[in-house]
Amino acid sequence: MAPLFPFTPLIETLPTTIPFTGPEAIERQQGTPFHVRIGANESAFGISPKARQAMVEAIDHISWYNDPENHDLREALAQHHTVSIHNIAVGGGIDDLLGLAVRAFLSPGQIAVASLGSYPTYHYHVNGFGAKSHTVPYHNDRNDLNALLDAVHKTGSHLVYLSNPDNPAGTYHTTTELQAFVDQLPETCIFILDEAYIEFAPENAVLPISPIHPRLIRMRTFSKAHGMAGARIGYAICDPEIVTAFEKIRLHFMVNRIAQAGALASLHDPDFVQSVVRSVAQGRKEYEALAKSVGLSSLPSATNFVTFDAHTPDRAGTILNALQSQGVFVRKPGAPPLDRCFRVTVGTPEERQAFAEILPAILAQIPEPK
Amino acid sequence: MAPLFPFTPLIETLPTTIPFTGPEAIERQQGTPFHVRIGANESAFGISPKARQAMVEAIDHISWYNDPENHDLREALAQHHTVSIHNIAVGGGIDDLLGLAVRAFLSPGQIAVASLGSYPTYHYHVNGFGAKSHTVPYHNDRNDLNALLDAVHKTGSHLVYLSNPDNPAGTYHTTTELQAFVDQLPETCIFILDEAYIEFAPENAVLPISPIHPRLIRMRTFSKAHGMAGARIGYAICDPEIVTAFEKIRLHFMVNRIAQAGALASLHDPDFVQSVVRSVAQGRKEYEALAKSVGLSSLPSATNFVTFDAHTPDRAGTILNALQSQGVFVRKPGAPPLDRCFRVTVGTPEERQAFAEILPAILAQIPEPK
Numbered sequence: 031m032a033p034l035f036p037f038t039p040l041i042e043t044l045p046t047t048i049p050f051t052g053p054e055a056i057e058r059q060q061g062t063p064f065h066v067r068i069g070a071n072e073s074a075f076g077i078s079p080k081a082r083q084a085m086v087e088a089i090d091h092i093s094w095y096n097d098p099e100n101h102d103l104r105e106a107l108a109q110h111h112t113v114s115i116h117n118i119a120v121g122g123g124i125d126d127l128l129g130l131a132v133r134a135f136l137s138p139g140q141i142a143v144a145s146l147g148s149y150p151t152y153h154y155h156v157n158g159f160g161a162k163s164h165t166v167p168y169h170n171d172r173n174d175l176n177a178l179l180d181a182v183h184k185t186g187s188h189l190v191y192l193s194n195p196d197n198p199a200g201t202y203h204t205t206t207e208l209q210a211f212v213d214q215l216p217e218t219c220i221f222i223l224d225e226a227y228i229e230f231a232p233e234n235a236v237l238p239i240s241p242i243h244p245r246l247i248r249m250r251t252f253s254k255a256h257g258m259a260g261a262r263i264g265y266a267i268c269d270p271e272i273v274t275a276f277e278k279i280r281l282h283f284m285v286n287r288i289a290q291a292g293a294l295a296s297l298h299d300p301d302f303v304q305s306v307v308r309s310v311a312q313g314r315k316e317y318e319a320l321a322k323s324v325g326l327s328s329l330p331s332a333t334n335f336v337t338f339d340a341h342t343p344d345r346a347g348t349i350l351n352a353l354q355s356q357g358v359f360v361r362k363p364g365a366p367p368l369d370r371c372f373r374v375t376v377g378t379p380e381e382r383q384a385f386a387e388i389l390p391a392i393l394a395q396i397p398e399p400k
Numbered sequence: 401m402a403p404l405f406p407f408t409p410l411i412e413t414l415p416t417t418i419p420f421t422g423p424e425a426i427e428r429q430q431g432t433p434f435h436v437r438i439g440a441n442e443s444a445f446g447i448s449p450k451a452r453q454a455m456v457e458a459i460d461h462i463s464w465y466n467d468p469e470n471h472d473l474r475e476a477l478a479q480h481h482t483v484s485i486h487n488i489a490v491g492g493g494i495d496d497l498l499g500l501a502v503r504a505f506l507s508p509g510q511i512a513v514a515s516l517g518s519y520p521t522y523h524y525h526v527n528g529f530g531a532k533s534h535t536v537p538y539h540n541d542r543n544d545l546n547a548l549l550d551a552v553h554k555t556g557s558h559l560v561y562l563s564n565p566d567n568p569a570g571t572y573h574t575t576t577e578l579q580a581f582v583d584q585l586p587e588t589c590i591f592i593l594d595e596a597y598i599e600f601a602p603e604n605a606v607l608p609i610s611p612i613h614p615r616l617i618r619m620r621t622f623s624k625a626h627g628m629a630g631a632r633i634g635y636a637i638c639d640p641e642i643v644t645a646f647e648k649i650r651l652h653f654m655v656n657r658i659a660q661a662g663a664l665a666s667l668h669d670p671d672f673v674q675s676v677v678r679s680v681a682q683g684r685k686e687y688e689a690l691a692k693s694v695g696l697s698s699l700p701s702a703t704n705f706v707t708f709d710a711h712t713p714d715r716a717g718t719i720l721n722a723l724q725s726q727g728v729f730v731r732k733p734g735a736p737p738l739d740r741c742f743r744v745t746v747g748t749p750e751e752r753q754a755f756a757e758i759l760p761a762i763l764a765q766i767p768e769p770k
Contacts, residue, residue: 094442261656
């Protein structure tokens with residue numbers, strides 16, 4: 031008998047789990063809204079006034095399709111990074127670009143390498159396009175570069191993924207460590223370097239952009255320091271042959287007009303981004319002091335969030351649930367060893383104050399770990 | 401020797417052609433801007449004032465990610481169409497949803513059926529995911545339902561695509577014809593009914609929504625009558641099992657916050673959409689009269705564009721080039737038999753006036769067909 035729906039065998043085997051449950055869905059489940067939203071590493075410091083102005087103006091022409099080439103933004107990004115426009119691919123956030131990279135380099139059944147507990151959407155695409163994730167655990171709360179290298183060599187993988195600075199740990203590797211990693215990768219392996227949080231990192235975490243390494247794809251976003259997560263726009267810096275490959279498969283009208291306009295304006299307002307980075311640095315210090323004051327510790331952060339160490343997965347989960355039930359949206363890593371932690375985005379001063387009052391009250395109700 | 405880039409075999413074989421060259425790219429090539437943009441079936445009548453207001457307000461929270469479930473919009477669409485929220489999938493325009501349908505139902509090497517010269521992005525996805533397009537020609541400037549049915553049966557295809565009303569012809573099939581088509585499809589074939597232009601069509605072009613047919617996916621968009629092409633938002637109405645399949649593979653944060661807010665507000669302003677439909681009907685009449693007055697004919701249109709018949713592909717191409725070089729952006733179908741035509745979107749009264757002046761002047765320079 032013919033099946034009712036002629037789904038592909040791949041679709042039939044895919045799980046129904048999704049990369050992230052949004053805070054709105056949790057609010058609907060709980061029946062109460064969050065009053066402190068510090069769980070998704072969204073910027074608490076808004077967007078550049080120039081970006082806002084450009085976005086409002088873009089609404090006037092929203093009846094027109096967006097430029098599918100993203101030409102003006104790509105040109106500006108090329109100038110900004112001192113590369114060619116042919117080195118820039120613009121997409122609907124890093125999420126979109128990760129999907130393109132998986133499609134470009136992995137045939138069904140092939141292996142992708144990354145850390146266990148790294149960005150869920152990367153693994154979602156790997157599985158969704160019929161490839162398989164091979165993971166190696168974090169070591170000392172950092173991506174384990176040696177283990178990743180070994181895994182690439184052992185599996186013959188064409189794709190290895192690394193977030194630097196890392197999400198969800200917040201830690202980073204230096205340019206020296208990263209360069210050694212790149213140098214030791216086989217020629218058959220493409221390295222996706224996810225730099226979503228790079229604006230918040232120290233200078234020695236930022237590999238030089240030029241010369242473009244043929245097997246390195248840098249991914250950047252306007253979601254974090256630029257404050258435009260809800261606009262859906264990011265970009266890749268890579269070899270022109272990879273840009274051309276993405277041209278063959280990408281959704282050409284992916285990036286909406288308003289995001290294009292906002293990103294272009296924000297790129298021309300570096301002072302705004304610098305002010306965000308300073309505010310985030312201040313907030314990180316407060317969170318680190320808070321962690322110490324309540325008898326927790328925190329991982330060193332080069333991002334816009336701080337990963338609080340609750341020492342055991344159970345305790346981290348209990349704290350998370352208590353925070354959420356009191357209207358504070360935070361998240362926690364799902365995989366060991368980081369599942370003993372919960373992750374708190376740097377909020378506004380008011381949000382940090384609210385969190386600093388709720389956290390000790392919650393911890394007072396939770397037994398110390400044995 | 402290892403290749404420099406470990407692209408998949410599929411990527412290596414894909415062409416570098418893209419579905420559409422945007423008017424911005426043509427402007428950059430020509431070195432002059434278009435002053436009449438009536439080529440991409442964008443709405444000349446803007447967006448609802450309510451949608452505009454909602455979009456401006458959404459910018460205030462653009463630092464927050466969009467709700468990945470598109471919950472509020474899906475709920476409103478379900479109510480609007482008197483179906484369940486589980487029958488609604490929201491995506492980044494029909495372009496995005498077409499890709500999901502191809503991924504859900506076609507394994508590499510399998511066959512997709514559609515008319516020759518139908519929506520390029522559908523064929524782009526079919527090829528991009530490694531499947532193959534099987535096409536049948538238009539008949540009397542309409543999709544040939546019998547030939548499409550024959551092709552489905554002959555090829556055993558799991559997917560057949562039809563745009564009703566049709567783009568690029570502008571013609572339509574009645575509910576009686578469509579229902580007979582659905583009834584004769586084999587159980588193993590999913591029918592994608594692209595209804596991007598449905599608001600402009602007569603009532604007898606609109607199949608009832610309920611009861612939901614398990615193998616029918618209706619695709620709708622906010623790009624046309626709602627005037628939000630640059631916002632990138634559309635939706636599918638289909639069986640919950642298909643919605644669930646899309647959940648397993650879709651880009652969850654695809655649809656930006658501003659589009660979500662604008663679409664929701666526009667849905668609640670039916671008077672605005674009706675006023676657009678009336679304006680378009682007026683413009684179509686003017687275009688039909690214009691075609692006759694300059695010695696061309698036009699295909700009957702149930703859309704927001706009119707397909708002008710220039711009788712030969714060469715003449716259609718010559719007219720198109722002359723229009724573009726005089727600052728008027730129009731498009732023409734690429735495949736026979738419709739490649740003898742060029743396609744003109746209903747513009748504002750001022751744009752129609754400009755076009756009505758330029759077209760006869762151009763035709764005076766072009767020899768009559770033999």
